[in-house]
Amino acid sequence: xxxxxxxxxxxxxxxxxxxxxxxxxxxxxxxxxxxxxxxxxxxxxxxxxxxxxxxxxxxxxxxxxxxxxxxxxxxxxxxxxxxxxxxxxxxxxxxxxxxxxxxxxxxxxxxxxxxxxxxxxxxxxxxxxxxxxxxxxxxxxxxxxxxxxxxxxxxxxxxxxxxxxxxxxxxxxxxxxxxxxxxxxxxxxxxxxxxxxxxxxxxxxxxxxxxxxxxxxxxxxxxxxxxxxxxxxxxxxxxxxxxxxxxxxxxxxxxxxxxxxxxxxxxxxxxxxxxxxxxxxxxxxxxxxxxxxxxxxxxxxxxxxxxxxxxxxxxxxxxxxxxxxxxxxxxxxxxxxxxxxxxxxxxxxxxxxxxxxxxxxxxxxxxxxxxxxxxxxxxxxx
Amino acid sequence: xxxxxxxxxxxxxxxxxxxxxxxxxxxxxxxxxxxxxxxxxxxxxxxxxxxxxxxxxxxxxxxxxxxxxxxxxxxxxxxxxxxxxxxxxxxxxxxxxxxxxxxxxxxxxxxxxxxxxxxxxxxxxxxxxxxxxxxxxxxxxxxxxxxxx
Numbered sequence: 001x002x003x004x005x006x007x008x009x010x011x012x013x014x015x016x017x018x019x020x021x022x023x024x025x026x027x028x029x030x031x032x033x034x035x036x037x038x039x040x041x042x043x044x045x046x047x048x049x050x051x052x053x054x055x056x057x058x059x060x061x062x063x064x065x066x067x068x069x070x071x072x073x074x075x076x077x078x079x080x081x082x083x084x085x086x087x088x089x090x091x092x093x094x095x096x097x098x099x100x101x102x103x104x105x106x107x108x109x110x111x112x113x114x115x116x117x118x119x120x121x122x123x124x125x126x127x128x129x130x131x132x133x134x135x136x137x138x139x140x141x142x143x144x145x146x147x148x149x150x151x152x153x154x155x156x157x158x159x160x161x162x163x164x165x166x167x168x169x170x171x172x173x174x175x176x177x178x179x180x181x182x183x184x185x186x187x188x189x190x191x192x193x194x195x196x197x198x199x200x201x202x203x204x205x206x207x208x209x210x211x212x213x214x215x216x217x218x219x220x221x222x223x224x225x226x227x228x229x230x231x232x233x234x235x236x237x238x239x240x241x242x243x244x245x246x247x248x249x250x251x252x253x254x255x256x257x258x259x260x261x262x263x264x265x266x267x268x269x270x271x272x273x274x275x276x277x278x279x280x281x282x283x284x285x286x287x288x289x290x291x292x293x294x295x296x297x298x299x300x301x302x303x304x305x306x307x308x309x310x311x312x313x314x315x316x317x318x319x320x321x322x323x324x325x326x327x328x329x330x331x332x333x334x335x336x337x338x339x340x341x342x343x344x345x346x347x348x349x350x351x352x353x354x355x356x357x358x359x360x361x362x363x364x365x366x367x368x369x370x371x372x373x374x375x376x377x378x379x380x381x382x
Numbered sequence: 383x384x385x386x387x388x389x390x391x392x393x394x395x396x397x398x399x400x401x402x403x404x405x406x407x408x409x410x411x412x413x414x415x416x417x418x419x420x421x422x423x424x425x426x427x428x429x430x431x432x433x434x435x436x437x438x439x440x441x442x443x444x445x446x447x448x449x450x451x452x453x454x455x456x457x458x459x460x461x462x463x464x465x466x467x468x469x470x471x472x473x474x475x476x477x478x479x480x481x482x483x484x485x486x487x488x489x490x491x492x493x494x495x496x497x498x499x500x501x502x503x504x505x506x507x508x509x510x511x512x513x514x515x516x517x518x519x520x521x522x523x524x525x526x527x528x529x530x531x
Contacts, residue, residue, distance in 0.1 A: 127398070
């Protein structure tokens with residue numbers, strides 16, 4: 001099969017709020033950065049795939065209001081993925097593979113500051129059976145965290161280590177919202193939000209945008225000497241009702257990873273992948289996702305963080321950017337993972353660069369408790 | 383947000399009427415009128431589906447064809463104590479506990495409130511029983527909460 005490459009990336013700083021920009025103006029900043037990165041102009045873009053959420057944007061058909069900043073007005077094809085930006089990347093890859101377009105701009109934005117994340121995420125749950133008890137993204141995740149701790153003996157200290165590591169890594173990332181120098185006790189002693197999740201186990205509410213430009217194999221070679229190849233992609237989804245799942249397991253991530261690895265020819269992810277950017281909305285999730293991505297066995301995410309392998313100086317750094325726990329732009333955070341993973345492969349991640357990256361993984365989730373997962377394997381070689 | 387920029391504070395209040403369908407209607411009617419909790423059995427794999435659905439999510443082949451009355455008892459698989467306040471979505475004042483409750487005789491269960499309990503004493507595996515609300519309106523809060531037994 002022909003391959004698709006990432007030839008340009010852009011992102012805004014992720015912040016608690018951006019009152020100086022409307023969400024479209026914020027997205028323009030990311031799109032322009034990606035075009036500049038690829039040394040391209042709007043006219044060079046074949047089509048656009050966007051990712052955003054009507055509820056977070058507070059309007060019906062949210063992508064209708066971004067056409068003037070994605071360069072599509074009057075002349076281009078655009079369609080939206082109402083889900084995480086990793087899915088938009090895979091969709092963009094497919095459009096490019098169709099050979100109808102040789103370039104695709106993938107653009108995602110979210111202004112968490114403008115809505116109410118608790119009310120919006122409560123509305124993810126089934127209105128008849130679940131919503132009325134007041135569940136939202138945080139309390140849903142808390143149920144998953146406790147189940148994970150119960151089944152596998154994961155400790156609050158191991159969860160806290162993720163928060164310390166990622167907020168610490170965020171200090172090297174000028175685009176992250178919450179660079180912090182935390183100690184494990186700071187996390188353990190932070191305010192209880194929804195047991196067992198404490199303040200520093202939880203990601204913040206964020207504003208930000210990201211953009212990626214994809215190109216066909218032939219076009220990519222014209223555009224850049226440094227293409228980042230999409231070697232594999234996969235996605236999968238689990239059951240909707242929490243009571244239909246074992247919340248300690250991330251079966252859909254295992255399936256998504258398996259699909260992506262098969263396409264990429266990866267048989268031993270823990271050794272063949274040099275760096276991973278994963279969607280850690282909550283501290284415990286990074287531990288679970290490292291299991292789902294096959295970096296360790298099921299239930300051994302706690303041991304993996306204890307081993308130090310996922311630290312910046314380990315052999316498999318996870319979330320050098322600071323991860324989603326340091327900035328959580330919903331529907332956009334997965335595309336930020338793609339941007340960060342691409343920068344790692346290019347060797348252009350500045351202070352957060354991991355040495356000698358050949359292969360990187362970007363991971364996105366959608367739905368509560370990681371119901372849906374998307375995995376993208378990026379590489380220096382095809 | 384900063385005072386130097388203009389923001390428009392408003393609300394999108396959108397009414398909805400969510401349909402329960404044949405299966406859901408029976409479930410909520412029995413809850414309201416007879417304090418019965420019903421689940422559905424799959425004729426293929428014999429799985430007892432809760433919340434009840436017309437189709438088995440595992441077999442995906444035939445319609446479920448049998449109602450199963452539950453005891454209302456089960457055990458807590460996981461729980462959390464919600465400590466933040468969001469009155470628009472919360473049925474009771476925090477702090478309050480919600481749990482993943484595996485219901486006896488089913489392959490599923492309900493996520494629901496755990497009540498009439500010392501919040502510090504809730505444990506995984508704890509046995510609980512549904513307590514019905516005095517005023518029942520044909521919705522999921524006709525079960526007021528699950529209480530330890």
